[in-house]
Amino acid sequence: MLFITNRLPKQSSRSRNGRKFSFDLDNNSVSTSVFFAKRLSDNENTELGNRAFFTELKNSSKRQILLYIHGFSNLPEQIFEAAHELQQLCDAQDQNEVLVVPLIWPCDNDSGIIKDYWDDQKAADASAISFERVLDKFLSWRGSDDDNQDPCLKRINILAHSMGNRVLRQTLQAWKTYELPNGVPMLFRNSFLVAADIVNESLEEGEAGELICHASRNVVVYHASDDLALRASKASNLKHKIASRRLGHSGPENLSLCPSNVYAVDCDDINNSYDFPKGHSYFRYGKNHGQAGVVFKHLYSVLKIGRVFPNDPKRRTMILDDPHS
Incomplete structure (x- = not known):
């Protein structure tokens, strides 16, 4: 599995292609460097460097790429497990x-x-500088004609879970500030915001997350009002006088104030049966481990055809339920 990280390795902060890459779990400082690497087996990784990394991406038989940004309090082995499940x-x-x-x-x-x-919120914000460079490399790679080859035509999508949405929001802001003052390009075919731990006005015009809409053909928000992890998040934020509900709880505060490419999918009927008791990681399996749930099936359908509600282009919301529950 290919992966990208700004987490420092045990070996050295100096990048070197082909070396062993081991995560230093006790060091959560945010590196200004970005490492392009490959997971070979459990607890065994190697650094590729960006040229070899993008060559492997381009040579892959897969037609689309799904970048996955994890949520808070996730260590590398947990992240690889989730990514592996998504891949399966x-x-x-x-x-x-x-x-x-x-x-x-x-x-x-x-x-x-x-x-x-709170430590992870700081790390999420600080990671923006690292990952805006990653987006810039993806943009250059997609239009590259190195080695007299055609530009890469693979579609790029992104799935941000929980606090990963904060990472995405801040990354796009940094990308615009430092590289693209006239606005960000539409890099992503689909942006899937699952259980998003950002305020529910974020996607409205003029708000901090508006750039997610500019960078995407479709922005699909999956939310559930009884997501217990986001209830804890709201309580934590209240201590810092941040009173707004989270996007992953209620969906957009006012969908009419969001750009027209934003869609809201209510997962309240199934999130706890898929991820008991927290109801937070409901986007992979259904009630039975190894079997796709209705959230993943909807997400994959959007990936496949590029439309959220193909039978009703004017529709912007839906409620998901599981007929087998």
Whole structure:
């Protein structure tokens, strides 16, 4: 599995192609460097460098790329497990359609969920500088004609889960500030915002997350009002006088104030039966481990055809339920 990280390795902060790459779990400082690497087996990784990394992407038989940004308090082995599950689910639908590529940012290894939450918010914000360089490389690669080859035509999608949405939001802001003052390009075919731990006005015009809409053909928000992890997030933010509900709880505060490419999918009927008791990681399996749930099936359908509601182009919301529950 290919992956990208700004988490520092045990070996050295100096990048070197072909070396062993081991995560330093006790160091959650945000590196200004970005490492392009490959997972060979459990706890065994090698650094590729960006040229070899993008060559492998281009040579892959998969037609689309799904970048995966994980949520808070996730360490590398947990992230690889989630990415592997996503890859298995995609391959079960079509072996040649989707390649999952995790972006790993430095969550904290401390005990105590509240301490982790605030440390991880800082790390999420600081990771923006690293990952805006990654987006710039993806943009250059997509239009590259190196080695007299055609530009890469693979579609690029992104799935941000929980606090990963904060990473995505801040990354796009940094990309615009430092590289693209006239606005960001439409790099992503689909942006899937799952259980998003950002305020629910974020996607409205003039708000901090508006650039997600500019960078995407479709922005699909999956939300559930009884997501217990986001309830804890809201309580934590209230201590810092941030009173707004989270996007992953209610969906957009006012969909009419969001750009027309934003869609909201209510997962309240199934999130706890898929991920008991927290109801937070409901986007992969259904009630039975190894079997795709209705959230993943909807997500994959959007990946496959590029339309959220193909039978009703004017529709912008829906409620998901599981007929087998």
